[in-house]
Amino acid sequence: MLITIETRDLVRIFKHGDKEFRALDKVSIQVPEGVIYGLLGPNGAGKTTLIRILTTLLLPSDGDAYVGGYHVVRDANKVRKIINLVSGGERPGYGILTVRENLMYYGQVYGLSWGETKRRIEEVNELLHLDEFLDKRLNSISTGMMQKYALARGLLNHPQILFLDEPTLGLDVQNARHIRRVIKHLIEDKEIRTILLTSHYMAEVEELCDIVSIIDRGRIIATGSPDELRKMVKDEIIYNIDVRLSDIDRIRILRRFRTVVGYTIKTRQLTGEARIRMILSGEDIARIIRTLEEENIHVLRVTRDEVSLEDVFLRLVGRGLEDEYE
Amino acid sequence: MSNRLSWFINRFLRPAFGRAYVRIKGGNREPSWILWEILLPLIMITSVIWAYENMGAPEFFKGFVIIGGAMMSYWYNVLWGMGRTLYWEKETGNLEVFLLSDAPLPSLLLGMALGGMFNTTLRSIAVIILGVVVFKAEFNVDYLPLAILIFILTLVALYGVGLALSGLHIVYGRMGVRINELLDEPIMFLSGQYYPISTFPMALQYIAGLIPLAVGLDGVRRALLFSEGIDALWLHVLVLFILMIVFYPIGLRILNKIVERGRMDGRLILRWI
Numbered sequence: 001m002l003i004t005i006e007t008r009d010l011v012r013i014f015k016h017g018d019k020e021f022r023a024l025d026k027v028s029i030q031v032p033e034g035v036i037y038g039l040l041g042p043n044g045a046g047k048t049t050l051i052r053i054l055t056t057l058l059l060p061s062d063g064d065a066y067v068g069g070y071h072v073v074r075d076a077n078k079v080r081k082i083i084n085l086v087s088g089g090e091r092p093g094y095g096i097l098t099v100r101e102n103l104m105y106y107g108q109v110y111g112l113s114w115g116e117t118k119r120r121i122e123e124v125n126e127l128l129h130l131d132e133f134l135d136k137r138l139n140s141i142s143t144g145m146m147q148k149y150a151l152a153r154g155l156l157n158h159p160q161i162l163f164l165d166e167p168t169l170g171l172d173v174q175n176a177r178h179i180r181r182v183i184k185h186l187i188e189d190k191e192i193r194t195i196l197l198t199s200h201y202m203a204e205v206e207e208l209c210d211i212v213s214i215i216d217r218g219r220i221i222a223t224g225s226p227d228e229l230r231k232m233v234k235d236e237i238i239y240n241i242d243v244r245l246s247d248i249d250r251i252r253i254l255r256r257f258r259t260v261v262g263y264t265i266k267t268r269q270l271t272g273e274a275r276i277r278m279i280l281s282g283e284d285i286a287r288i289i290r291t292l293e294e295e296n297i298h299v300l301r302v303t304r305d306e307v308s309l310e311d312v313f314l315r316l317v318g319r320g321l322e323d324e325y326e
Numbered sequence: 327m328s329n330r331l332s333w334f335i336n337r338f339l340r341p342a343f344g345r346a347y348v349r350i351k352g353g354n355r356e357p358s359w360i361l362w363e364i365l366l367p368l369i370m371i372t373s374v375i376w377a378y379e380n381m382g383a384p385e386f387f388k389g390f391v392i393i394g395g396a397m398m399s400y401w402y403n404v405l406w407g408m409g410r411t412l413y414w415e416k417e418t419g420n421l422e423v424f425l426l427s428d429a430p431l432p433s434l435l436l437g438m439a440l441g442g443m444f445n446t447t448l449r450s451i452a453v454i455i456l457g458v459v460v461f462k463a464e465f466n467v468d469y470l471p472l473a474i475l476i477f478i479l480t481l482v483a484l485y486g487v488g489l490a491l492s493g494l495h496i497v498y499g500r501m502g503v504r505i506n507e508l509l510d511e512p513i514m515f516l517s518g519q520y521y522p523i524s525t526f527p528m529a530l531q532y533i534a535g536l537i538p539l540a541v542g543l544d545g546v547r548r549a550l551l552f553s554e555g556i557d558a559l560w561l562h563v564l565v566l567f568i569l570m571i572v573f574y575p576i577g578l579r580i581l582n583k584i585v586e587r588g589r590m591d592g593r594l595i596l597r598w599i
């Protein structure tokens with residue numbers, strides 16, 4: 001198994017005034033060739049910081065990182081030749097020019113000749129289906145088109161290794177699904193040899209990634225295939241309990257139960273409901289529901305569920321991936 | 327083809343060409359450039375020429391003012407253009423995407439300069455033609471080759487200065503723009519847009535000699551208006567040549583420092599206002 005990306009005890013410190021802040025704390029990962037590798041973590045976990053170091057945009061404070069066998073600091077230019085990075089929500093380029101003209105520009109930046117760039121745009125067009133907006137001005141296209149264009153730019157230089165930072169950020173369900181399909185194809189068709197992507201969408205990582213590292217507060221806390229990670233909570237039981245939104249304040253009483261390993265709350269403003277997802281270390285659901293009812297919390301629905309990566313995160317970190325308040 | 331040459335063509339000139347293409351395409355897409363780049367300079371030139379005529383200035387002053395007006399726009403479009411554009415590229419995130427590639431940053435700036443030069447040249451030619459047609463200004467075209475040599479050296483030296491000033495823009499952000507404005511007036515004054523710098527006291531002439539545009543402008547005027555040859559203008563050529571080889575490495579160093587420091591504290595790539 002060939003390792004294409006490797007970090008060893010990578011540290012990145014930012015200075016906030018005279019305080020030091022560790023955005024990455026001894027991060028060591030190994031990414032084999034041919035996989036989609038996911039970094040999953042909540043806001044501020046250090047995902048973007050790690051990707052920026054690997055793509056030579058940022059220097060590490062300590063430790064080493066290699067991409068395609070090259071050291072990201074000492075051989076930065078060699079790394080740049082074989083990689084590309086696409087960030088969700090990025091809008092690189094010149095609004096007054098068309099998408100095609102912008103891609104022509106980036107082709108030159110990557111050192112392709114005029115003719116090669118034209119051919120490459122056609123190839124990329126086959127992969128991404130850009131026809132409908134290829135000759136529109138960049139400042140007139142939609143968010144979904146923008147993301148496809150950004151991906152097209154990222155493919156122009158035939159990168160061996162593609163970094164994707166939150167590739168579906170801000171996209172609607174349909175566009176996000178399309179982008180995910182494209183990402184899968186890139187690896188299946190061997191267009192790209194290795195992809196490292198970050199996300200804080202659980203489903204995205206479960207669907208796309210062969211290997212996942214869960215990252216929190218600058219540390220890698222678990223690594224494995226989605227299946228392996230799910231097995232980390234194999235002894236626990238997962239329940240979804242739907243309640244009214246107005247009852248949500250009193251849900252803290254769940255903490256009284258020793259069997260409740262952790263829970264997350266997802267609110268649905270539209271229906272006026274909230275879903276509590278609980279990890280139980282033992283079958284205790286009847287007692288829990290009785291207690292909730294006694295506290296005048298009206299339980300609307302109770303369903304048992306399969307283990308997801310989110311539960312792994314909750315189990316390991318003690319809070320939900322999308323929670324920020326706890 | 328040697329490795330160095332192929333690197334220079336593919337990794338330096340190509341990105342520069344790409345960036346110039348962006349500037350030329352983008353700059354000509356909206357017809358409003360006619361107003362800014364041709365009509366406004368023409369109005370300025372017209373008013374200065376009328377003032378000179380009313381004072382009974384000699385005929386050659388017309389050509390003098392027209393050359394001054396045409397060349398001065400390089401100062402805005404090439405030199406300040408580089409700094410302003412680089413600052414803007416940083417704010418929009420374009421710079422970050424550029425730095426992901428293995429193309430060197432000076433090639434991006436060369437592209438901005440070349441793009442600016444191309445557009446400015448088209449417009450300056452328009453200004454000169456209109457000046458000749460409307461005001462009957464006269465130039466000695468026998469000395470055109472020398473004028474062109476001096477002119478090209480001026481542009482190359484301006485690129486060097488532009489590299490250095492672009493660094494200023496990135497480091498000081500908005501303040502860089504203020505510094506520009508602060509420098510504008512003295513530089514306009516010293517470059518002698520509408521009058522010969524030989525009317526200055528000697529000390530000021532030496533200072534003006536540090537500004538490539540002042541030297542270039544003076545040289546081009548002497549060649550085209552006073553029919554002076556290389557025997558009279560060799561010092562102009564030499565000074566421009568020296569400015570070129572002094573400014574370029576300084577500019578390069580400043581830029582490299584800035585990019586390295588940006589990587590160090592993660593600031594180059596942050597989009598702050």
Ligand SMILES: Nc1ncnc2c1ncn2[C@@H]1O[C@H](COP(=O)(O)OP(=O)(O)OP(=O)(O)O)[C@@H](O)[C@H]1O
Nearest residue numbers: 014023042043044045046047048049050591592593
């Ligand atoms: N240039 C910088 N200067 C100072 N602090 C920074 C800088 N870049 C990132 N940080 C801090 O480092 C931490 C990690 O940020 P990072 O952007 O890597 O997180 P992330 O996992 O990508 O989060 P998100 O999901 O919000 O994108 C944050 O607390 C952030 O404030």
Ligand SMILES: [Mg+2]
Nearest residue numbers: 047048049165
């Ligand atoms: Mg991020």
